[in-house]
Every structure is written in C-alpha cells, then in structure tokens.
Amino acid sequence: MIKADNFKLPTTSLFLISLSVISVLNLLGFNVIYSPCLAQSNVNDPSTAKNLTITCTGCHGTEGLSNAPLWPNLAGQKKEYLAKQLLAFKNNERKDPLMNPIASSLSDSDIELIATYFSNLKP
Numbered sequence: 001m002i003k004a005d006n007f008k009l010p011t012t013s014l015f016l017i018s019l020s021v022i023s024v025l026n027l028l029g030f031n032v033i034y035s036p037c038l039a040q041s042n043v044n045d046p047s048t049a050k051n052l053t054i055t056c057t058g059c060h061g062t063e064g065l066s067n068a069p070l071w072p073n074l075a076g077q078k079k080e081y082l083a084k085q086l087l088a089f090k091n092n093e094r095k096d097p098l099m100n101p102i103a104s105s106l107s108d109s110d111i112e113l114i115a116t117y118f119s120n121l122k123p
C-alpha cells in the first residue's frame with residue numbers, strides 16, 4: 001500500500017531507489033512498509049509507536065540496532081536528539097536520500113512517539 005502522492009521527492013530516481021530498497025528488504029522478509037499508511041493510524045492506540053517504527057526496522061534493526069555499517073543504531077539514543085534529527089530530515093535541513101522521503105510523511109506527534117520509542121530501547 002504505497003501512496004506516492006504523499007511524498008515530496010526531489011527526483012523520480014530517488015523515489016525508485018528507495019522503492020527498490022524497500023522491495024529488496026521486503027523480499028528479505030523484513031516486511032517494510034511506507035509510513036504514510038501508518039501515520040494516519042489512531043494516536044490513542046497504544047501500538048501506534050511500534051507500528052510507526054515498522055518502516056524503520058528494515059534499516060535500523062528490529063530493536064533499533066542496525067546490521068549495516070552506514071545505517072545508525074537508534075536504540076537508547078537520546079529522545080530529543082532523535083526528534084531533532086527526524087525534524088531536520090523532514091525539513092530537508094539534514095539531507096539523506098533514504099531518510100528525507102521517509103521523514104517527510106511523519107507528523108510532529110509521530111516524531112514524538114518514534115523518538116520516545118527508540119530512546120527507551122536497550123542500546
């Protein structure tokens with residue numbers, strides 16, 4: 001379930017690259033889905049934070065500990081720092097071809113929930 005119109009993408013190729021990354025991860029069994037589908041879920045649902053982070057786990061690891069050298073660990077990172085980085089990716093102040101499209105679909109409350117979730121995981 002991909003809603004391409006929810007993404008502000010610099011170029012079509014970046015979109016295709018991130019789509020292929022997601023597809024490959026899905027094939028590998030990571031079950032990655034784009035967050036816009038989840039971003040609209042009910043904020044009162046206690047599983048919302050975990051649902052929001054399903055997209056992230058493909059790269060940052062199921063417990064926020066990544067296996068790839070260039071994909072940072074998020075587990076146990078300071079909440080304020082995580083929120084600041086997500087906002088910076090969202091606003092294109094920090095640039096990364098993978099993170100910018102992902103963060104662009106997150107609301108302020110999503111960012112708050114996600115930052116809290118990862119900061120509470122064991123580093």
Ligand code: HEC
Pocket residue numbers: 021022035052053055056057058059060070071072074082085086095096098099102114
């Ligand atoms: C397709 C892979 C991929 C996915 C999916 C992904 N990320 Fe990332 N993320 C990255 C990469 C690569 C970086 C490092 C960017 C850089 O080098 O600046 C990063 C960086 C970050 C950082 C900054 C960490 C730091 O130490 O500065 C945060 C926070 C983050 N991601 C959160 C998330 C969240 C939350 C999600 C899910 C909504 C997510 N990421 C999904 C690849 C991904």
